[in-house]
Amino acid sequence: MIRSAIEVVNLRKSFGKQAVLDGISLTVGKGSIYALLGPNGAGKTTLIHILSTLTAPDSGYARIEGCDVVQDRNAVRQAISLTGQFAAVDEVLTGRENIAMMARLSGLSPAEARIRTNELLRRFDLEEAAGKRARTYSGGMRRRLDLAVSLVVDKPVLFLDEPTTGLDTISRRSLWEIILQLKQQGRTIFLTTQYLEEADQLADEIAVLSGGRIAATGTALELKARVGGEVIELRNAQDEVIRAIPTSGDVQDVRRALNEAASACPSDTRVVIRKPSMDDVFVALTTDHPIESKEATLA
């Protein structure tokens, strides 16, 4: 019995002299959502490409559902579905034709493909646009079509590379709902994102990728705890954050921070005490400076 859906051990990949992945190890439990968080160029897409058999690693290994991504490539391909960074739909074909094509390529008969296509169009709210070419779709519709296409056959492991990049807030939220539903149906989902909120909302476990290495892993709560306790935010009369002071969260330290603030700030400064955000975590983990030296965080 294999208990982990994805197992990655000491994976390395360089393009030319540049090490894109510099020794990555991670494990993803079956039926969970795992978020790989990192800025552009951190190596997120390269890792997804290796896990989805598109690129071979230089060293180390990765297994999906127990199958090696290099040696058992075909077995892996039967277990996974990749939704790439840019919606990978055929723009010349209609939404219906896109789904039907993938259904046929996945081995469904023409009759089965027709049934499945109708189901997916309904489920992803694309029935009205089914006969229109994908070129005319909005960003959100394109992403829904993209996901529908990747679900024509029930695959246990889904890779989503920046699923909501470029989407408006409403489309993003509706996509999050869909992703959470997919998890409830027992699928393992491995996603990459630049958005801290997305990782926070969706993921059971988060890995922060920075410079080809995993800077930290844990649940959103654990990661936030690593940064410390409450953050004291000082705001000016226009309610703009002028300074954020991290504290350990205990009374003495909060008093120290407030004393410091009281002596240094104009009299109309207001105070907000909040939990550290994922942004604080991100800044703390992906820069060389510890969070204490930051004058203000991104929040």
Next chain:
Amino acid sequence: MNFSRSTVQPASFAATNAVFIGRSIRHSLRNVEALMMAIILPIMLMLMFTYVFGGAIDPSGDYVNYVVPGIILLCAGFGSSSTAVDVATDMSNGIIDRFRTMPIRSVSVITGHVVASLARNLLATGIVIGVALLVGFRPDAGIGDWLGALGLVVLFILAFTWLFAAIGIVTGSPSAASGYGFVLLFVPYLSSAFVPTSTMPSWLQGVAEHQPITPVIETIRALLTGTPVGDNGWWALSWCSAILAGALTWCAIAFRRRSGRR
């Protein structure tokens, strides 16, 4: 209905090819500009060579019988070059990654483009011959000659389409790929397509007589209008087969290598 991994077998090779061929033909039919080009270009060329240049080249009015094979190949070369753009468009889109991560032979996506190109080019060839007949082309060919000529044209189209498919894979950007189309458009002019090679300066004759298009043209001319074929038939078959084999190998290697680069 639930289609799970355990109940659905991956698509067969034949089904995969059928799906990709259907896809590329849909693409061809929906790219109205390119389809119009494929139809109008042969008509324009046929009329231009017959009525504008024809009188000067051969005042007897018999030029149309000479030029038809050349125009067939000119159009086929031009038509197959658009495959480079189609393939490059696919290669620069995320859809190719999706195909590659499926348990299918994803190189069949190229086969789809090639078959669609063959269909477009045969349509163009039919139009060339139809217009030629209207403007005075009088072939002297039996059914066997026609079939032989058709077979050679199909082989020529396949060879050059696969060649352009390989170019589309390695260039990877549609605009770069389209630039290469023009190169082949000029090759037929340096052959016996429009004037006999004996009218060219001697240094150019060497080029014109030893490039692949001349024997193909001479063979089609021999089959359709009864000119002497000589050893052109064998040269035509050898050239086309060699280009086809080389292009297929190049495609296979280039398609595999692309995955490592991205």
